[in-house]
Amino acid sequence: xxxxxxxxxxxxxxxGDFETVDFVDEDAxxxxxxxxxxxxxxxxxxxxxxxSEVEELRNLYERGKKGQWNAETDIDWSTPLPRDEWFMxxxxxxxxxxxxxxxxxxxxxxxxxAWDEFSHLISQLLHGEQxxxxxxxxxxxxxxxxxxxxxxxxxxxxxxxxxxxxxxxLQRKMGVLHPIDPTLKVLLDMLLAAPTWKMKTLGMQCLFxxxxxxxxxxxxKATTNPLLRDIIRRVQIDESRHAAFGILSMRQVVKESTxxxxxxxxxxxxxILEALNANQQLDxxxxxxxxxxxxxxSVVGIMLSLPEWPVINSEVFMHTVVPxxxxxxxxxxxxxxxxxxxxxxxxxxxxxxxxx
Ligand SMILES: [Fe+2]
Ligand SMILES: [Fe+2]
Numbered sequence: 001x002x003x004x005x006x007x008x009x010x011x012x013x014x015x016g017d018f019e020t021v022d023f024v025d026e027d028a029x030x031x032x033x034x035x036x037x038x039x040x041x042x043x044x045x046x047x048x049x050x051x052s053e054v055e056e057l058r059n060l061y062e063r064g065k066k067g068q069w070n071a072e073t074d075i076d077w078s079t080p081l082p083r084d085e086w087f088m089x090x091x092x093x094x095x096x097x098x099x100x101x102x103x104x105x106x107x108x109x110x111x112x113x114a115w116d117e118f119s120h121l122i123s124q125l126l127h128g129e130q131x132x133x134x135x136x137x138x139x140x141x142x143x144x145x146x147x148x149x150x151x152x153x154x155x156x157x158x159x160x161x162x163x164x165x166x167x168x169x170l171q172r173k174m175g176v177l178h179p180i181d182p183t184l185k186v187l188l189d190m191l192l193a194a195p196t197w198k199m200k201t202l203g204m205q206c207l208f209x210x211x212x213x214x215x216x217x218x219x220x221k222a223t224t225n226p227l228l229r230d231i232i233r234r235v236q237i238d239e240s241r242h243a244a245f246g247i248l249s250m251r252q253v254v255k256e257s258t259x260x261x262x263x264x265x266x267x268x269x270x271x272i273l274e275a276l277n278a279n280q281q282l283d284x285x286x287x288x289x290x291x292x293x294x295x296x297x298s299v300v301g302i303m304l305s306l307p308e309w310p311v312i313n314s315e316v317f318m319h320t321v322v323p324x325x326x327x328x329x330x331x332x333x334x335x336x337x338x339x340x341x342x343x344x345x346x347x348x349x350x351x352x353x354x355x356x
Contacts, residue, residue, distance in 0.1 A: 007275040008186060015300045018342075021278040022296075023182040024286065032182045040193045044141045047149070056248050057147035064154040064241055069234055071165035079227035081173040087225035088114060093218070095281060099299065100292055109292065116288045119170060123178035125215065126166040128208060131188040132242075133159035135204040142197035143249075151245050158238045165231055173227070181283035187272055198253045202265055205246025206328075207272055210321030213239050217319060247324055254328050266330045270338065273317070277344050280304075314346035 006012065013022045023029050052058040081087060091098045096113040136159055139152035170177050180188075191203035216239060220232040254262070280303070285296035303309055314322075322345055325331045331339060339345040 007190070007271050008183065008278075012278070015280075015297055016304060018280075018300075018304050019278060020280055020282055020300065021183050021275055022282045022286075029182045032185045033179055035185070035189070038189050038192060040138065041195050042138055042141055043197065045144050045197075047144065047146050050146055052147055053145050054147040054248070054252070057145070057151050057245070060241060060245055060248065061147070061150045061154055064151065064158065064238075067237060067241065068157070069161070071161050071168065074234075075165065075231060076227065077168070077172060079225075079230075081225055081227060083115060084108075084111065086111060086114070087228060088118060088219075088222050090114075093222040094118060095285075095299070095303075096288065096292060096294060099294065099302070105292070113288070113292050115174070116291070117284060119174045119176045120178045120284050120288060121215075121219075122166055122170055122174070123176075124181055124184055125212065126163065126170065126177070127180040127184065128188065128212065129159055129162040129166060131192060132204060132208065133163060135192055135200055138192070138200060139197060142200065144197070148249060155242055155245065158242065162235055162238065165235065169228075169231060178287070181279070183275065183279040183283055187275060190272065198250075199265070199268065201246060201249045201253070202269060202330075203272060205242060206250055206324060207269055207321060209239060209243040209246055210319075210324055211273075211276070211316060213243050214316040214319030214321065218316065243320060243324070247328070250328050254330075262329065263334075266332060266335055269325055269330050270335050273321070273344065274338075274342060277313070277317075277342055310343040310346040313343040317344045318346065 008021045011021050011023055013020050088094055090107075090110065091101055094114050094117045096117045097110040100110045100113055101107075133156060136152050136155045140149050140156065143149050143152055167177070188208075191200065191208065194200045194203050213236065216232050216236045220229055220236060223229050223232070253265075257265070280300045282296050282300060285294065285299055289296050289299065303312075306312070317339075322331065322339070331345075336345065
């Protein structure tokens with residue numbers, strides 16, 4: 001498998017036949033995290049058309065206004081998240097506790113691993129929310145229609161609320177905030193620095209919002225903690241509106257695109273998600289695995305060798321992002337075999353999430 005032209009080609013390694021993205025150099029990771037100022041191109045676009053031109057977008061904006069909630073006062077923050085109780089299934093939902101339980105490790109240690117892994121996941125979602133906030137701010141400048149500016153403006157406050165609610169959850173209930181994973185930092189910077197509003201919308205609104213909807217849904221279905229479930233459900237309702245914004249905007253973009261532009265977007269979507277998939281949780285495992293005697297590469301090797309790996313791995317992709325890209329014509333016969341080969345598409349379930 002060639003590494004030419006791939007994102008993060010310097011960090012590619014192999015576990016068996018599978019090509020991973022794996023950061024092992026702490027200095028490189030530190031340098032990425034210290035990169036706080038990012039130079040992003042931004043085309044500011046005025047419009048004098050204040051009436052609604054895209055009715056579906058204006059309706060979505062109305063839904064957004066009605067769907068506002070207050071992260072401080074609408075959440076019952078007195079609900080506990082006890083550290084000595086399971087709040088996610090012991091097996092199947094999180095990687096480290098599942099492996100440790102199978103290995104006969106005592107339950108208290110497995111719960112501790114679940115705590116580390118889950119707080120790591122929520123920390124990454126929080127950093128992603130900050131990126132969404134910044135990107136959405138860019139979209140208010142760059143989008144061509146007033147409807148899109150209205151919607152992007154309303155999404156800005158949604159993303160502020162998500163940053164607020166997840167950071168408060170980590171601070172008040174988990175007592176820890178993990179730094180951003182290097183792979184995620186690189187990919188988010190790429191989306192934030194995408195040159196046009198079309199690419200920014202595709203990257204953030206379709207790819208990352210779509211992934212977020214899948215991850216939030218998995219957590220909401222799995223958790224037994226009422227506080228966590230309430231927070232995730234609320235965020236999820238907002239996120240599905242955001243994903244709908246992405247689809248509505250992209251539907252228009254696709255209509256106006258040439259074949260060459262379509263192929264460019266198709267390749268961009270694939271390369272971003274391919275790099276994310278190539279990490280296979282190695283960033284998390286490098287940080288937390290050694291504490292539990294887990295060797296990151298061995299864990300990935302075990303996972304990749306499971307017969308059900310394509311089903312497990314493709315779940316989050318197949319939830320929203322793949323059906324939406326398929327529907328937009330951004331996964332075609334040209335690229336679909338690669339998605340399948342890398343375990344990002346499995347089976348034939350392509351029913352898209354309905355945009356209302
Ligand atoms: Fe969000
Ligand atoms: Fe969002």
